[in-house]
Amino acid sequence: MTKVIMHGCNGKMGRVITELAAADPDIEIVAGVDINTGIRNDYPVFTSISDCNVDADVVIDFSAVACLDALFEYCGEKKLPVVVCTTGLSKEQLERLGELSLRTAVLRSANMSLGINTVCNILKGISALLSDAGFDIEIVEKHHNRKVDAPSGTALAIADTINEALGNSKEYIFDRSQRRQARETKEIGISAVRGGTIVGEHEIIFAGTDEVIEIKHTAYSKAVFAKGAIEAAKFLKDKPAGAYDMGDVIGQ
Secondary structure (H helix, E strand, O other): OOEEEEOOOOOOHHHHHHHHOOOOEEEEEEEEEEEOOOOOOOEEEEEHHHOOOOOOOOEEEEEOOOHOOOHHHHHHHHOOOOOOOOOOOOOOHHHHHHHOOOOOOOOOEEOOOOOHHHHHHHHHHHHHHHHHOOEEEEEEEEEEOOOOOOOHHHHHHHHHHHHHHOOOOOOEEEOOOOOOOOOOOEEEEEEEEEEOOOOOOEEEEEEOOEEEEEEEEEOOHHHHHHHHHHHHHHOOOOOOOEEHHHHOOOOO
């Protein structure tokens, strides 16, 4: 049994994880943290992580970047493993997360779904071949109109996966509106669409001469991310200090 503190328990993702965990005999949410205390839960909820006095094996975080500094301090003091699912971290927060991984197990992923991480694994194998053959690379991501960060953390993670396979030789272009020039081969274009209730869609386009290859992942519900977060928490329990990702969970 893996005992979890759900950080951001009353947000949309926190609620989905709570529901799935209740039906999973191998995991239990023993406490939650959320500034919204108006939702009834079967576990105690604290308005601040610093006030939480419940023992647990791991924290699952689906909160907001403003809440992360306190979370990192808490997990560092208690050497408590943490699954960080919140996106849009600042450079300073990423550095703090790296420091935290020296003290406890940290798993961070821009996207928790099995499908997206499988796509990234595929991209590792084909990006160099297609880039060397002259294919241009573009990424288009679509999300609901309430998402505040753009491009998505997943789109950036996809771009990083491709770029690492290419020896970090590419430059990310987020806006072409002021660029009056032909596209350069060193570019990876990243475009963001926001509208309606789109859960999440990521399309990777390899555009060559007279042919186009498209790899696309569509999430139809938040459950795919919740399932991944739960599996990540189970994986992280009792792991030694270090930095992990979903590739470790699915055995890539």
